[in-house]
Amino acid sequence: MTVTDDRPAAVLGSRLLRREDPALLTGEAKYTNDLQLPGALHLALARSPYAHARIISIDLGAALAAPGVVAAYTGADLTDLWAAPMPCAWPVTADMKNPAHYPVAVGKAAYVGDAVAVVLATSDAAARDAIELIDVRYEPLAAVVDLEDALSDRVVIHDELGTNKSYQWDLKIEDHEGAIDEAFAAAAYTVHDRYVQQRLLPMAMEPRAVAAVPQPFGGDITLYSSTQVPHILKIMSAITLGIPEHQLRVTTPSVGGGFGSKLNVYAEELLCLALARKHKVPVRWNEERGENAVATIHGRGQIQHMELAADAQGKITAVRVRILGDMGAYLQLVTPGIPLLGAFLYAGVYDIPLYDFSCTSVFTTLTPTDAYRGAGRPEATYAIERAVDSLARKMGIDPMELRKRNFIQKEQFPYTAMTGLTYDSGDHLAAAEMAAGLADYEGVRARQATQNVAGATKRIGIGQASYFEMCGLAPSRVLASLNYSAGGWEAATVRVLPTNKIQVVTGTAPHGQGHETSWSMIVADKLGVAPEDVDVLHSDTAIAPLGLDTYGSRSLPVGGVAIAMACDKVIDKAKKIAAHQLEASEDDLEFAGGTFTVKGSPDKAMPLAAIAFAAFTAHDLPDGLEPNLEAHVTYDPPNFSWPFGTHICTVEVDVETGHVQVLQYVAVDDCGNQVNPMIVEGQVHGGVIQGLAQALFEEAVYDTEGNLKNASLAEYLVPAASDVPSLTLGHTITPSPTNQLGVKGIGEAGTIGAAPAVINAVVDALSGLGVTEMMMPASPNTVWNALQAAQNAHSQTTAQNGATK
């Protein structure tokens, strides 16, 4: 029997090709640096070659005399332009120390790359040539590179603060005083591990670029920037420069990636704005790659002390976490909050009754840190997932089995964690079992038993990470309780034009994610139109004045849901018009496939197209109803979104060279309903590779003087397609119960699962040789060092045993 179905295939859930891609792939897309701006001056910045130095004097004479140079300024020359220091929007504690931070340093440079003077010239080349002619005399001071050294206050970086400690933030939940100590004292097994989250360079494909264009009359100014946050940038720029917010428009041409690094308000944006106003001409700046490595924020930078207590069956009874966070030289937009975005997740996917978290953050003489894909949550997941593997090794049981004993069970959802947050849905066992099946977990264990024998050159390891992600930032009230300076809502407008084409205005700011495609699919599904009849407008504060932009896997679960809600409002209004014109009661109408029909009399129907035109002409609307078909929604989510999943990585380690070969990588992610599975896969691919890159390739390496040793892509090892495995993806689908689309974020999940899965696999491969610790990145040299250390420890014990005989 064949079933024919002549309804159009569902749009939602289909693998619609991204409408963004033709322009991106053919080079037609225009980025900030592609803008043609006649008469623009080019900004270049002289940057400190010292990590920590007093500025004795700055001679701009030779630079000012150089060809094409229009002006040059020191930090002191510019102080009048700032109404406030650069913004930090997240004062995490009342007593948090936050040194005043200006776009150009005055008196002291606090990291290599800190701007000390600027030049404006008629071309980029002239500006950069002139920079080399600026004569700055420095008195170098001792650099502070190491976090524990920073905490000692041996060298205080910001004299006015008197300390390098920025804040301490605690989250202590005990059912009674001393309960945690008792749990550790009573434990059959404990783990105490120290992990290092190395600094990472976000390395968006497009470095930053800025252009500020003043209008000839009236004082309005437009800021073009390669940013993830045009709305936040507008507000913060207005405050920092003390200019009227309504006269400032921020817009982004195509943005070539951000990964969190463009979730910020940067010195160069403020400088272009201020100097364009001062000189009354456009001022632009284009970041070089090497500059990007030191002048754009870094990610991660933490030392983690992770403790677990468990009973004889391996049931984890308490977790205690101590974090030392590296803020870098200054607090950028959300620097201090990054470690705390993970603060709630150190119990991972496990049902653990006692929790004790404390984070102390310090200044160093290095580039400021801030949000980088996952922001706080990869760090948390890494710590708990590695610690669980440590515990399994101590107990001599399979880590998968140990996880199963501790998972929050499906029946426990919604689950109120001891941290006070409610995990709305989840099924960790299902995700873990699907991943184990795809990875042939048992088969790999069997191969391991035959292959990892004494003398084997190549050893197999398998590693797992199960994660819970707190994303979809965020319920405004929860952000308030964390002292964050803004809310977490998102705005949407859906406008049905007279000819039944749809305009959607969103406050999200896509920079590679494909929002135009996904948002058009949501609207197409809701309103029964074709996706290509939906235009998505975004990233221009003149067109989309309200919004909180794109980061923290928030765009779909907050912004996309706002669009769906706006569609509902449009349908409600359209229904009134349809009822009026069809002379039917609203209750008797149903809406499907873009048409209202009267229940029971299918010949009485009115398509949305007719309603749209009727709403436009306004000739015959119900009394009191305003013309036009348009709705606006601002949506504040009731909860975070809680994606979860299990990743399993299989590696083969060459014990002679230390080389790690990833044999297979399985990612099972649950992001609820999928609007476009192809886009979901793209996010998982990119995310996993970024996490794998942290595990095996990437690290911002500093010498003791605070110089970044790998500021180019020849030395900073972003893996290429040839260096990574193809991925095996699986999905379970547990719709979010808190929004009508049932969606959860997926932008960061891959990064969160990958690093611990890979490192657990590497340690698993080598644990038979006595290796229990592994630094990231697990480079061949690092792996070899770990093997040498294990061997030395082994021969020492053997020697000692021999001696006592």
Added chain:
Amino acid sequence: MIPAAFDYVRAGSAAEAISLIGQHGDEAKFLAGGHSLLPLMKLRLASPSVLVDIGRVSDLNYIRDAGDHIAIGALTRHMDVETSAVLKEHVPLLAHAAGYVGDPQVRHRGTLGGTIAHADPASDLPATTLALGATYVVQGPNGTREIAATDFYQGFLESALEPDEMLTEIRVPKMGGAGWSFQKFNRRAQDWAIVGVAAWRGNGSSGVALVNMGSTPILAGSVSAALAGGASVADAAQLAAADAEPQADLNASTEYRTHLAKVLVRRALDEASH
């Protein structure tokens, strides 16, 4: 990433290139594929005032069978070396190693003469031609001379080339069916080697050279001597670093580099002996 200002002239032949270099003096540099020189200029680690572009000197782009050896024009691109049927038959080690230089874009631009003249110890083909006992032909204002690869490399990025001399031809002896191996150890496929080994073995003789194990490409003479004296591959490989002075960098400590050289030489000789 904007180089300092420079002038540019293009040469149509080797003779013209040499005369142009002579005219512009010390501050002038040949530009071949530009894949070593231009990055240095963009980072302003080199700022020649004149570039003499020899990239289109097409009479130096050839691979010829010259009886006992293969003659390769200095302007031959890595991709042509990699895919040459003549080289695959007679000097398969060189053709194979050329396939490991950078990525396809680099191999389509970079030249064999450029990589040898640049004398970077981390590059693949200087060491490979050294292992193979190559001879380099150079041409200057006073004519042509031949330099043995063993005499060519004098220090970090320093060679026996005079500033007004141009490398015109690379002569590589035919391998006559000897076994060979090229081991390149790196973290990303397109990167320079952390340590590399080019090796061949046959007719009671052998050649082993090391990439990135000192300030020049290193001929591991002690290894070949040990093999000639009857040592096993495993024992000979222990001498891998005997002629080297490995440095530490971001990818490898001196100890690790030394260890890697031993492992890779052993693996190379095992492969070449089969």
